[in-house]
Amino acid sequence: MRVNNVKMKWGKGEPAFGAWLAIPSSFSAEIMANQGYDYICIDMQHGMIDYQTAVTMLQAISTTDATPFVRVPWNEPGIIMKMLDAGAMGVVIPMVNTVEEAKAAVGACRYAPEGYRSFGPVRASIYAGSDYFKHSNDEVACIPMIETTTALENLDDILEVPGINAVYVGPADLSITLGQSPAMDNDGAFEEARLSIAAACARHNVVAGIHANAGLAQKHQDAGFQMVTISSDQGAMASSARQDIKVVYGSTREGGNPSYR
Secondary structure, eight states, rough: OOOHHHHHHHTTOOOOEEEESSSSHHHHHHHHHOOOOSSEEEEESSSSSSHHHHHHHHHHHHTSSSSEEEEEESSOOOHHHHHHHHTTTTEEESOOSSSSHHHHHHHHSSSTOOOOSSSSOOOHHHOOOHHHHHHHHHSSSEEEEEEEEEHHTHHHHHTTTTTTOEEEEEEHHHHHHHSSOOOOOOOOOOHHHHHHHHHHHHHHTOOOEOOOOGGGGGHHHHTTEEEEEEEEEEHHHHHHHHHHHHHHHHGGGOSSSSOOO
C-alpha cells in the first residue's frame, strides 16, 4: 500500500506543513498540490465542495507527492467512510468533544476489529494499492478537531482513545467558545489553551495540529505542533490579486475580503 508520508514524518518527529482547499476545482487543487506542501486538505465543511467535485480534486492531488486529506462536514460515519473509499489518506473531523465522539470517529476510519468501517475502497485501492485492506488501518490518519471548551475539558480522555493519530485545533471556533472573537490567533485564554493542547498531545504521544498561516508556523512549531496548515487556495488567490492591484493603483485602492488577510 502507498505509504502515508505525513504519518511517516510524524513518526520521525518532523513537522508536516499543508494547504487548505475551499474552491471546488480539480485544476486549482492540482496547482496547490504541485507547490511542495506535505499535505493538501479538501474542506467539505466550510468550503464550497461537494462529494463529486472532491473526488476529482483527490484525483488531481494524486498526480503529486502531497498526501490528500479531507475535512468532512461532520462526525458522521457515512461521509467519513465515503471519503476514505474515494482515496483520502486522512480525515479531519469537526467538533469532537467527548470520548464517545472520538471513539465513533476512530471506528469509522478503521476496519474490524479496530473499528466498524465498511469495506468498499473503490478508488482507494486504485490510488493506494491492491493491498489496501491489509495496511489501511495503519496508514489512514484519524484527526479529530479540538475546538470547544468541552473538548478541552475532555482532552486527556480523548487523547487516550486508541487510533487517534492527531488532533487539529480550529482556532476560530475555539476562540468563540472561550469568549473571544474568531481569529487565527489570540492572546489570553486561547493562547493558554493552545499551549495546553500541545502539552497534552506530547504526554499522550499524539500529534498536535492547528489551522494557521505561514506567519504563525514557527510559533506553532516551537510549541510542539507537528501538523500546521500554512496556506489556502482562496487566501493565496486573494492575496496575489490584491498585490497586483496595489502594483498598478498603489495604496489608494483597497479591496478584497479582510478575512483573507
